[in-house]
Amino acid sequence: MAKFSKSKVPQFSVDVYQNEFLPEGGREVNAIVTVTSTGGGTVGGAVAAPQFYAAGRGADAAVALMVDCSGSMDYPPTKMRNARDATAAAIDALRDGVHFAVIGGTHVAKEVFPGGGRLAVADAQTRDQAKQALRKLSAGGGTAVGTWLGLADRLLSAADVSIRHGILLTDGRNEHESPDDLKAALDACAGRFTCDARGVGTDWEVKEVTGIASAMLGSADIVADPAGLAADFTRMMETAMGKEVADVALRLWTPLGAEIKFVKQVAPTVEELTDRRVEVGPRAGDYPTGSWGDESRDYHVCVQVPNAGLGQEMLAGRVSLVIPGADGGVQNLAQGLVRAVWTDDMTASTSISPQVAHYTGQAELAQVIQQGLDARKAGDADGATAKLGRAVQLAAASGNADTAKLLSKVVDVVDAAEGTVRLKAKVAEADEMTLETRSTKTVRVKK
Incomplete structure (x- = not known):
């Protein structure tokens, strides 16, 4: 198998699935927008093995690992050991050149490795040093996740990289800061890095962990048996290492008089995006989608258009994938069109797109x-x-x-x-x- 060239980044495509036909008086247009990214850092849905990366490729990333070290991680004592082993496994999955740090989280956030307000650069030596530092992790204290995220943000923002990612593990409820404090931390960090969140055991709050992942455009899951942490952390890190393009936004333009009912991701998970819209110009807004590697996601767009007469056609929406451009503008990666056509053909106008x-x-x-x-x-x-x-x-x-x-x-x-x-x-x-x-x-x- 040939090595990837350093310049090989994902190519995006947009496919729109809809029934564009509306009955007389019909105004609601629904479309599924499939966004596919190919030719980036993954092969066949799995992350390419390190030997398939060209020299220097993939160094444009930084990762912060946030490990719960609160007192409850000592019950049972194997839980803390499993967390240390899982973090070590994730460190082993880092590509050479990736910046990284390990944070110990209690009611305060502490730098475990490398310390000094900086990030380490992954190679054989720093991986080994990080795993040595993990041995000092012990359980004791409370839980204030917002402080963990704040420290991760400060460390990650110091790296001159495109992809910034966090992995957060907790085993308990966020009892040592208010819900408002956590929300403020999430609001401050959203859009600055993505973050996967995991709850280990059964003493944590599902809505807290899924809320963190949702706000940070990452994944959430349960690892009920701590023995499963290492495999899960390895998969998470491999997925993170497959990301090639950051800050991708779904840009939706609609015609004069149209109203956007909702925009949501519907695959691989349901994620409401409607309220995350950022206005970017006349009748256009951006919805954040985070970082991409080789993958495909589906979005459901629902637009209410102005009424029109039978036989008329309208562009109900233009969906584009955009990233920040070098000149302060944006680079358009791909686009698709959502149409509305009014007809008196009942069969055409009443069928629902599969x-x-x-x-x-x-x-x-x-x-x-x-x-x-x-x-x-x-x-x-x-x-x-x-x-x-x-x-x-x-x-x-x-x-x-x-x-x-x-x-x-x-x-x-x-x-x-x-x-x-x-x-x-x-x-x-x-x-x-x-x-x-x-x-x-x-x-x-x-x-």
């Missing part, structure tokens, strides 16, 4: 799982049964086997197609938390 139908169902699936679990926690058995039954029905209809499997640990499925279920009398906390954490994961449309 892609739109599929992802509308996947977004509802994520929503009803959350609602069902919230109802269950509140003691509303009827509400929980109805919502989780609908979730089982949607998962079965869309072929979302992973979510169906997770649901089956919380409810007994009587009839999946009808959504008939019974709540289980006893549910393992790890199973309920796994379902909640992974509720936004979707499956792609079957080709």
